[in-house]
Amino acid sequence: MSxxxxxxxxxYIVTSQRxxxxxxxxxxxxxxxxxxxxxxxxxxKRFMAWQFEPVESKKGRYVMRMNATSVRQQLSVCWDSDETDDGKTVGCMRRTNAEDPQLWDIVDRGDGTYDFLNAANGTGRVLDVHQGSNLFMASKVEGTGDNNSSSSAQRWIMTSDRPVNNRVYSTVYQSEPTFFPPIPGFPTGPNGPTGPNGDLSRAGLSSSAAAGIGIGAAIGGIALAGTAALLWRKRRSPKTVITDQEPQYQEVERERAYSPKPPNYMESQRAAEAEANQVFEAPYEDPVHEVPTDDLANRHELP
Known part of the structure; x- marks a missing residue:
């Protein structure tokens, strides 16, 4: 073994020899x-594949990611009081970090099968699986102590299925990254992790968060379409803008925007000023001057 x-x-597609x-x-x-x-x-199968990213601290040590949860989560171990094995430790998916419970020492047995040991549990336990049920860290390891019986459930088989070709997966993250690649065509059926029966908390998203992402994407699409429509209408609309000018100038602007012949601003202005500054005069008649008649008797005429 090595x-x-x-x-x-x-x-990789992974299964148990069980x-x-x-x-x-x-x-x-x-x-x-x-x-x-x-x-x-x-x-x-396209949603059931695993990627093994090596950890430099030790040869054969890896973090295990599933394409259904991207780099947001990794295979880990968790305490479970309901587990029947004495160790009460089960396999689970948890938010990404670089702590021991998410580090796996994988041993090649040389016959096409592998042992999975967890860094937090040491060499005294290996990954096992109950028939039709959960993963757990078995305290009775094949070939150790008094346990000489063969346990096929503790042996794992892997076959490479297709390349990853995504640099997001080429790093060991110290904590859950704030970004993650999209998962095209992720199953949304009743048994999928995002379906009504799915364990969304273990998949890394609450039901409200999953719904929020869907609503946000829909709103974003509608907003993008609305913006495109407004830009298209703006390009087709007249360029003249009617501003808050005095009424007579607004009327001139409208005529300019919709009339084939631009209006004469000077004529319009003169007409408006003439109308506003008209002068009204009282009627006038020439006065008549007459010689007084009271002193006619005393007039002296020359002979």
Whole structure:
């Protein structure tokens, strides 16, 4: 047995030897369900693939990401009081970090199968799976102590399915990144992680957050379409803008905008001024001057 050398630029389909032999096609995949990671029918392999990013601190140590949750979450171990194994430790998906519970030491057994050991649990436990149920860290490890029996459920089979070709996956993140790549065609059926029966909290999104993302995308599309329509109408509309001028000038502007012949501003202004400054005069008659008649008797005429 030796430290596994896995291709970090490959998506792997993963299963347990409990369900299939090395020589058989994989028809049961390790995947995210509404109840957490489970091995079940591979209905949609494109959403059930895993990427193994090496951790430089130790050869054969990796973080495990699933394409259904991108780099937001990684395979981890969690305490579960309902677990029947003495260790009470189960496999789970948790928000990304670089702590020991999310670091996996993968051992190549040399026969096409692998052991998964967790850095937080040491070499005393390996990843196992209950029939039709959850993953757990088994305290009874095949070939150790008094346990000489073979346990096929503790052996894992992997086959590369397609390349990753995305630099987002080429880094070990110390915490959940604030960005993540979109997941085209992510299943939205009742059993998908975002469906009504999906475990959204384990998938990293609350139901309100998932709904908010959908509503936000729809609003964004409507806003983009509305902006395009407004720009198109603006390009087709007249360039003249009627401002808050005095009434007579507004009328002139309207005539200019809709009349084939531009108006004469000077004539309009003179007409307006003439009308406003008209002068009204009282009637006038020439006065008549007469010689007084009172002194006619005393007039002296020359002989």
């Amino acid at each position: 430290a596994a050398d896995l291709d970090s630029n490959a998506w 369900y299939v032999n090395v020589s058989q096609p994989i028809d049961s995949c390790l995947q995210l369900t509404r109840d957490g990671p489970r091995v079940s029918s591979c209905d949609e």
